Amino acid sequence: MSSLTRMLGLLDLFDTERPFWTSEQIMEATGYTRPTTFRYLKVLRDAGFLARFGGGYTLGGKAAKLDYVIRQSDPLVKLFDPIMSQLRDHIGCEIILVSLLGDEFFATIHKERIGNSAEQSWPRGRPMPLHKGAGGIAVLSAMPKAQLKRMLKSPKIEAASVDVEELLKEIEAAGKQGYAISYGAIDPGNVGIAVPIVLNGVPPAALLIAMEKHRYATADVSILVGLLQKARREMVAVFNAYQIQLEGRSGGADTSTFNSLATASADTQLN
Structure with missing residues (x-):
């Protein structure tokens, strides 16, 4: 493991359950020497990723800035939001886009809510175990076998x-039928239906419908899966068009590229 990887790994210590760490606690958790720990902390603090607070450290302002930037300009969100909002309006359920996060988790990267939709315990960015829920199973079903084998041997899975x-x-089963269903795996009163999404150069993802169990009991699953698969085809088409435009721009994509493709995807009808 490189020195840079070890240093950036300190950021993974900070989460909602433990947002504050002292240098002594960090040394104990990582096993790093005092000089190494203080060197890493200084670099991260100088860069704005960590901030001093009450004799210890919390995430710094740079994390807040990056959170704002990704929320406002995430390419997948920009491209897929119109398709997801149409699907939400069509079926009246919450629509969620999840993606692989590192080697052990997946996370929500975008959500289209609706007033009476199922309450989700997992907001954008919160890590979710890969082995729980339709979203995680769908993501795993889209992985190459070698990557899946490595995932299943991860410490989190074993723990x-x-x-x-x-x-x-x-x-x-999800790979054969093309979708996954979970009953109360994330929220006890909800059902999740997810289809995997495979995009060139992007971590495996999944498109998910979340609904209350009483609604699912009267729903036609084949219709819901068909709508998810149709939305996925539209997402792949929009993404591929974006990649073609991106390859023709030496300076990369700009806001107008996102907006033009997003507008085109919004014109697609789901029904």
């Missing part, structure tokens, strides 16, 4: 005492 054989059966 959670996951039945890997049963999990593999779920993943294989």
